[in-house]
Amino acid sequence: FVGAKANDELLKLETDPNQWVMPTHDYAAQRYSTLTQITKDNVKRLHPVWTFSTGVLRGHEGAPLVIGDVMYVHTPFPNIVYALDLNHEGRVIWKYEPRQDPAVIPVMCCDTVNRGLSYAGGKILLSQADTTLVALDAKTGDVVWQVKNGDATKGETSTGAPVVIKDKVLVGVSGGEFGVQGRMTAYNLKDGSLAWKAASVGPDEEILFDPQKTLSLGKPVGANSSLSTWEGDQWKIGGGATWGWISFDPKLNLVYYGSGNPSTWNPAQRPGDNKWSLTIFARDADTGVAKWVYQMTPHDEWDYDGVNEMILADIPVKGKPTKALVHFDRNGFGYTLNRETGELLVAEKFDPKVNWASHIDMKTGRPVVVAQYSTQLNGPDHNSEGICPAALGSKDEQPAAFSPKTGLFYVPTNHVCMDYEPFKVSYTAGQPYVGATLSMYPPKGDSNLGNFIAWDASAGKIVWSNSEPFSAWSGALVTAGDVVFYGTLEGYLKALDAKTGKELYRFKTPSGIIGNVMTYVHGGKQYVAVLSGVGGWAGIGLAAGLTKGTDGLGAVGAYKALSSYTQLGGVLTVFAVD
Amino acid sequence: FVGAKANDELLKLETDPNQWVMPTHDYAAQRYSTLTQITKDNVKRLHPVWTFSTGVLRGHEGAPLVIGDVMYVHTPFPNIVYALDLNHEGRVIWKYEPRQDPAVIPVMCCDTVNRGLSYAGGKILLSQADTTLVALDAKTGDVVWQVKNGDATKGETSTGAPVVIKDKVLVGVSGGEFGVQGRMTAYNLKDGSLAWKAASVGPDEEILFDPQKTLSLGKPVGANSSLSTWEGDQWKIGGGATWGWISFDPKLNLVYYGSGNPSTWNPAQRPGDNKWSLTIFARDADTGVAKWVYQMTPHDEWDYDGVNEMILADIPVKGKPTKALVHFDRNGFGYTLNRETGELLVAEKFDPKVNWASHIDMKTGRPVVVAQYSTQLNGPDHNSEGICPAALGSKDEQPAAFSPKTGLFYVPTNHVCMDYEPFKVSYTAGQPYVGATLSMYPPKGDSNLGNFIAWDASAGKIVWSNSEPFSAWSGALVTAGDVVFYGTLEGYLKALDAKTGKELYRFKTPSGIIGNVMTYVHGGKQYVAVLSGVGGWAGIGLAAGLTKGTDGLGAVGAYKALSSYTQLGGVLTVFAVD
Numbered sequence A, B: 001f002v003g004a005k006a007n008d009e010l011l012k013l014e015t016d017p018n019q020w021v022m023p024t025h026d027y028a029a030q031r032y033s034t035l036t037q038i039t040k041d042n043v044k045r046l047h048p049v050w051t052f053s054t055g056v057l058r059g060h061e062g063a064p065l066v067i068g069d070v071m072y073v074h075t076p077f078p079n080i081v082y083a084l085d086l087n088h089e090g091r092v093i094w095k096y097e098p099r100q101d102p103a104v105i106p107v108m109c110c111d112t113v114n115r116g117l118s119y120a121g122g123k124i125l126l127s128q129a130d131t132t133l134v135a136l137d138a139k140t141g142d143v144v145w146q147v148k149n150g151d152a153t154k155g156e157t158s159t160g161a162p163v164v165i166k167d168k169v170l171v172g173v174s175g176g177e178f179g180v181q182g183r184m185t186a187y188n189l190k191d192g193s194l195a196w197k198a199a200s201v202g203p204d205e206e207i208l209f210d211p212q213k214t215l216s217l218g219k220p221v222g223a224n225s226s227l228s229t230w231e232g233d234q235w236k237i238g239g240g241a242t243w244g245w246i247s248f249d250p251k252l253n254l255v256y257y258g259s260g261n262p263s264t265w266n267p268a269q270r271p272g273d274n275k276w277s278l279t280i281f282a283r284d285a286d287t288g289v290a291k292w293v294y295q296m297t298p299h300d301e302w303d304y305d306g307v308n309e310m311i312l313a314d315i316p317v318k319g320k321p322t323k324a325l326v327h328f329d330r331n332g333f334g335y336t337l338n339r340e341t342g343e344l345l346v347a348e349k350f351d352p353k354v355n356w357a358s359h360i361d362m363k364t365g366r367p368v369v370v371a372q373y374s375t376q377l378n379g380p381d382h383n384s385e386g387i388c389p390a391a392l393g394s395k396d397e398q399p400a401a402f403s404p405k406t407g408l409f410y411v412p413t414n415h416v417c418m419d420y421e422p423f424k425v426s427y428t429a430g431q432p433y434v435g436a437t438l439s440m441y442p443p444k445g446d447s448n449l450g451n452f453i454a455w456d457a458s459a460g461k462i463v464w465s466n467s468e469p470f471s472a473w474s475g476a477l478v479t480a481g482d483v484v485f486y487g488t489l490e491g492y493l494k495a496l497d498a499k500t501g502k503e504l505y506r507f508k509t510p511s512g513i514i515g516n517v518m519t520y521v522h523g524g525k526q527y528v529a530v531l532s533g534v535g536g537w538a539g540i541g542l543a544a545g546l547t548k549g550t551d552g553l554g555a556v557g558a559y560k561a562l563s564s565y566t567q568l569g570g571v572l573t574v575f576a577v578d
């Protein structure tokens, strides 16, 4: 039985600190490595040992995989995959370069990024920009099977990393800025045939809800829980894309991920809560049926996609050992939930400048919105000023890390506010369906656009915070050597003392870092690796050659100064202590 | 008087080891640094300290300049110039990106390379691909003046580095594969106005020859020395491009450079010696008038351009202190001449596998051609096989270095042979005018495509030779620390013991290296820097995405395996010993 085999293999591999087998490092998405060769005492002696240019210029998100002696490196569009020989400083064993219609490029909202590959049972899984999901033979790079997961001519694209869970490959879809109907799809690992498909918005049978059993804050959602929160057929172009990270609890057999913004960005065009956009889903891994859901931001007025990673950690919350799910949302609140039941335990601001809501009502789970910053209340064609955070959130796709050793979460954050002016927009398939003009800037009185913070998810409190000139748009890694790593948009790989946040090392890589730091062992020696290659939403000005402040969905202005620090170029840098 | 000032400034700066002010390091093109912080004993502790991606993918030749606290980095087409702040690990002070018609790209024979910038009197000089020569304000990057040096629609392009000599900027032209009439042009540094222009082929007044005074091997050349060696008007599309390096002897007031192949590559179409293609020119710096010339390969039958660098060194030759010019020619012979008189002193093979000529007749200066390898004798539509070296020579543009300390020349070489089949071709302005099909491969019995050698220019002998899997297509640097540096096409920066050739250090940079290694001091510390970014003629398969063996003027086949080692991407890597 293939499924069980793939599952067992991955469950074993994810705990082997020598390897890096999935985009989230482990199913719990903790990005914690038990390796201890590199420590807070010797990390100052870190330096690059070899490097590899990917030959692709735009934003490089995600992290390579390491399985045995081979490293698998992916690129943004055209989504090349390289198998690199670790025995020979990255010699190319094979290269897979799909042919994709470049017409997909302008249909990608936030740069032509790709967040990585998965591995299982001798296959490498890649989700191409044009939504083709491909299984490659890990040894040869030959295509084993491929399947089309969406239609780019309708604005469906892919940036997320597929994840293998048991005998299935799960993959989301992008297109919240093009009015897609978001969904999570599971394909059979064996042959790419469809296993299940669960929409974010729509009728119960499409969203795979059991009205009696699917819970929200402990209560059954009831029939038509999504449909009843939309006007007419708007849900059909209602967004809730699923372009973020996917976690899995094998014991609970639950898959976790979040959904994106409801379409359009003009809230006046979609009255209601717009369920289940901006929602955490806990679904049965085998059937896709939702066990529980939690909508963080009902009736989005700010583009606060809920897709950021769900970190699964067994931690004490208010003194009680808890199977927790910790989530740093775009909306600026750090949530701690019971991942078995979906019960809301903690919801606190992880950036003190967050102002759009005063707090989360812990009974209803709803944010208490501050009228001044409500683009719904202010209405279309009114420019609501000084909203914090900006649309790209207090944190975006850049994943945080959790150290069971320190008990802390390490969170790369944005520190950005915005003006937001919604306007009426009509839907045309494959055309932008945005309906708002934005501009972004640091919070009043501040000049930094980011912070790298340590977070106590039990108390909902910042433990320490390092300011960053630009947003920290790179995924964090924390190790048992008590070192936390991340990259900066200027291009620095940084290593901090996991306890104190003190900077211990920095190195200027060839380009801005929006990739996620990873670590592995080869030949008995610990390495740290990261992709540089500036881009993503924060780097869209550089990546797409835009200069007008409100271009790039409003992000260009805030990050304009980035071009004084770095330029485009995808390069893997591998570090070691010698 | 501006000219004298510029001259004095550069004469001072070129001897300041902290700076790197010209593309050849110094006017003598020795590429020798007197710096001694990095030595053969500590170079094993070298490692990258910061890096900078240029945002451009194709082949990166040449080296950055360092003047004071600023490093100036250039790129291949579109020929961006960055001024980087050395006080802040390469922060971008300014960026200059010219607008150029991309139609110039297919008119460049051997990748869209550019060999670098020059500095003088507060200006940075750039020769763009489209032959626009630009003077930029070194502080701001603003254009001070610009002048068009050629016509890309006729196949005139530029890859060479301009050089400032006294009050003039000298710049050559590319297009030997497009039937241009090669020439060296001097513009006034002050305002870009024309000072003098000296063609390689044509009437005496165009080539600036004095029939009575211009010497060849000690004798006046006489009237019409070029015209009389061409049939009819063929000289007008006769090539002799000037795309290589330029040297200068301030005491002799002589400028040295070489000319490229006569057009076409089919020798049957141009009977005669085709003077002065494949020639070393020594010209008066003020007037451009030739003092002496030496044609290395009369009536080219193999594309043995004579543009490789002229290294000026005062060395004993056969026991006598000599003002020498040392030149490693494409044709596989290492020449030592008296640079004052043009007298030929030594001419020996620097690759033992060279077979097209048995030797150079030291009386006439002419090679003694081996009939079997004469594509003229074998005639058009005959495939002459096993000619060594291949068209890209035993060495191409990659410059050698000379250490006055060891007395040795360090030469990155090619070890490649070819089949060459000429065919009739007719001339159309702006279209390739090649007329030969080539394929390339290592010499029989060998698998290496290159060697890095130490050369005794007095005896004309190899002192040591390290084999390289691919050609060594990167410029060498040698220092008073007795370390010699160069890069490899796979991407390794290598450091060798200058006396023994023993490898002391290697580092795999992001992409293949065809740039020239340079060194400088900043804040009291010695750095070594190099541009990686595979391409050039050897890397044309990768750079232009060609896969057919005879594509890229025959170079694609030999270097096919390169894609298993490296991919495109321009990155500056800066090293230090810590």
Ligand SMILES: O=C(O)c1cc(C(=O)O)c2c(n1)C(=O)C(=O)c1cc(C(=O)O)[nH]c1-2
Residues within 6 Å of the ligand: A061, A109, A110, A111, A113, A158, A159, A160, A173, A174, A175, A176, A177, A241, A242, A243, A260, A261, A303, A305, A391, A392, A396, A397, A535, A536, A537, A538
């Ligand atoms: O709604 C969507 O479909 C969608 C897709 C993507 C994407 O696929 O990258 C992003 C977003 N939204 C988005 O809101 C966002 O902030 C964002 C940032 C990035 C990035 O990679 O830097 N992608 C996306």
Ligand SMILES: O=C(O)c1cc(C(=O)O)c2c(n1)C(=O)C(=O)c1cc(C(=O)O)[nH]c1-2
Residues within 6 Å of the ligand: B061, B109, B110, B111, B113, B158, B159, B160, B173, B174, B175, B176, B177, B241, B242, B243, B260, B261, B305, B391, B392, B396, B397, B535, B536, B537, B538
């Ligand atoms: O005849 C010419 O005009 C011309 C131009 C160039 C050039 O401009 O790069 C090269 C050559 N020829 C050439 O023969 C050659 O081997 C060559 C190598 C390279 C390179 O940069 O790797 N350029 C050129």
